[in-house]
Amino acid sequence: MVALVRTVAYLGLEARAVEVQCSIAPGLPKFNIVGLADKAVGESKERVRAALSSMGLALPPKRITINLSPADLPKEGSHYDLPVALALLAVMGVTDAEHLTDFIAVGELALDGRVVPSPGVLLAALHASEEEAGLICPAAQGSEARWASEVPVVAAPDLISLLNHLKGTQRLPDPPQGEVEQAPHGPDLKQVKGQETAKRALEIAAAGGHNLLMIGPPGAGKSLLASCLPGVLPELTSAEALEVSMVQSVAGTLDGGRISRTRPFRAPHHSASMAALTGGGLKVKPGEVSLAHLGVLFLDELPEFQRAVLDSLRQPLETGKVDVARANAHVTFPARVQLVAAMNPCRCGHLGDPALACSRAPRCAADYQSKVSGPMLDRIDLHVEVDPVSAADLALPPPSEGSADVAARVARARATQTARAKETGVRTNAELDGDPLERFATPDEAGRKLLMQAAEAMRLSARGYTRILRVARTIADLSGVEQIGRIHVAEALSYRRQPPRA
Missing domain, CATH: 3.40.50.300 (P-loop containing nucleotide triphosphate hydrolases)
Structure with missing residues (x-):
């Protein structure tokens, strides 16, 4: 029998879909994790073994293989602990594998079975939203996951509570919506x-x-x-x-x-x-x-x-x-x-x-x-x-x-x-380039003449020239003027400094 649990791999700010496949077959007792896993993922074997032991469960004396698919995608981080444990419990018959098909799971396991925070839960929640799936995550990060709109979130404090929730014998409370922090009071x-x-x-x-x-x-x-x-x-x-x-x-x-x-x-x-x-x-x-x-x-x-x-x-x-x-x-x-x-x-x-x-x-x-x-x-x-x-x-x-x-x-x-x-x-004006720069930051005739003279005298690069236009556009905006004039270009030029030469 093979059990499947969905999770994600993080590449920058992108969450890629990963399928955790678990198989238990006859043979000498061994626990293998394959699929281009790094050391933190490989060490999840011991965390999962200890977490199950804290629940009174022992791994079967058979050959256990965990495959992280696709196998050519690098897998890093401790958030694979929870999906690996759930896939293993499903193939052992402790929980129903079909209950897990509608969820994406992320989270690290403590040795006593607690589900502890791991980085990237917000990205996993956004990915779950795109996949129209729910998210199983640590209880401490339930509020973070709630920022992804309309994602069913199961925030589990520990593995036993999660299993009871999946079986229907216990209901985990919905995590509260994350708060918006007040701006800290800084210097004035x-x-x-x-x-x-x-x-x-x-x-x-x-x-x-x-x-x-x-x-x-x-x-x-x-x-x-x-x-x-x-x-x-x-x-x-x-x-x-x-x-x-x-x-x-x-x-x-x-x-x-x-x-x-x-x-x-x-x-x-x-x-x-x-x-x-x-x-x-x-x-x-x-x-x-x-x-x-x-x-x-x-x-x-x-x-x-x-x-x-x-x-x-x-x-x-x-x-x-x-x-x-x-x-x-x-x-x-x-x-x-x-x-x-x-x-x-x-x-x-x-x-x-x-x-x-x-x-x-x-x-x-x-x-x-x-x-x-x-x-x-x-x-x-x-x-x-x-x-x-x-x-x-x-x-x-x-x-x-x-x-x-x-x-x-x-x-x-x-x-x-x-x-x-x-x-x-x-x-912002600092991002103006190409056609928007031509449309919105072209000075009047007097301003253009001054800019051309200054560009020649100061030997401005093409980048320096465009940055003068952007700053002049901002100065005009602060003045409430739509057309960039000579005075705006002059002030922008006053902030353009030539580095000293040896």
């Missing part, structure tokens, strides 16, 4: 004194989803400005929140099924490896750039990152996705992020201050800033100098305008962009 722009130019650049970056680089001495407020950005960005839409939660589900960071409408803000340390930033590892996981999808990736002390690590972000910043290629897997993660970076002008940090600058200035500035490659800098739309804050500035009363005022203007600009480009699928 009222805490930032002075820095009017940097605040303006931050507002433009938030309104258009543009990448931003802040350059200034230590203690000028660059990190504080960056941490204020989530407070002025609009909330995620329902569809965007689901996208972000799918990445968190695969990474195993979706706590208690709570989905947040706040845009992600990730700030990895400059010692982060390439795999940590872009994704990868032995078991391919999303990196920081994917965990910041539809949010902000803040890189403080930008030149201190390894150059190869920084350059690995060049393609994701352009395409909005990360392709992780390995010998045994090729997966794609979304990475539509807004990059915000901060750096000192030189190693000592006091370039331009004769009293504090080191003896190697200004040569040290060129050496330090050249650690960031030209192509990487070319992908940053806004470059702004952050001046040091004096004691006199700190003694001033807090500014009257805070994050709430800026967020209102940003929301109006984003609403304008959404209405304008609703047929093109473009979310």
Whole structure:
């Protein structure tokens, strides 16, 4: 006899159908799992054996074979424990195999028979919705699974309760709907004194989803400005929140099924490896750039990152996705992020201050800033100098305008962009390209002349030219003007900085 139980394999943010086939045949006692299973899947034999033993069941002294079909698809993770156990119980006659045909099962088993959480349940629930099937998952992740609409969810705390539910002798309660987290209270722009130019650049970056680089001495407020950005960005839409939660589900960071409408803000340390930033590892996981999808990736002390690590972000910043290629897997993660970076002008940090600058200035500035490659800098739309804050500035009363005022203007600009480009699928001005860029970001004659002159004088690349147009479009949106004029182009050009040359 052969019993079949459906489950899934995760490849990036895609859930592939997998069939767990169990056969018990005469022969020497042995328990084999085949079908391109990794070590975690292979170890499920011992977890399943112990879980059944805790229920008072022993494996039959025969040859047990578990096949994970299709056999050429890599299988990784501990979520195969539950479907393997259910297939084994079905072939042993403990439960009816036909009761399992309408479900997809995922979950890890503890040695005492509890069903414990495993990453990716939200993806499995969405796959079950597409297949018009129910989902059997750990009780702790029932709320997470409920975000997939109209999926019958059986959230099992342990194996015995699940078997009783399937037999009809006990009914497991429906899991509650997952909660929407309240936005955490972060820094407010009222805490930032002075820095009017940097605040303006931050507002433009938030309104258009543009990448931003802040350059200034230590203690000028660059990190504080960056941490204020989530407070002025609009909330995620329902569809965007689901996208972000799918990445968190695969990474195993979706706590208690709570989905947040706040845009992600990730700030990895400059010692982060390439795999940590872009994704990868032995078991391919999303990196920081994917965990910041539809949010902000803040890189403080930008030149201190390894150059190869920084350059690995060049393609994701352009395409909005990360392709992780390995010998045994090729997966794609979304990475539509807004990059915000901060750096000192030189190693000592006091370039331009004769009293504090080191003896190697200004040569040290060129050496330090050249650690960031030209192509990487070319992908940053806004470059702004952050001046040091004096004691006199700190003694001033807090500014009257805070994050709430800026967020209102940003929301109006984003609403304008959404209405304008609703047929093109473009979310923000930072994504304008091709025909939408020609249609929506063409300046008037005076603006075009200024842009052409600046492009020649500044030797702008094609990428730099289009990014100037995108920023000018955002500045015009903040002003409530449909036609891009010379003043909008001029302000956009003022944020385009040429790197120092040695």
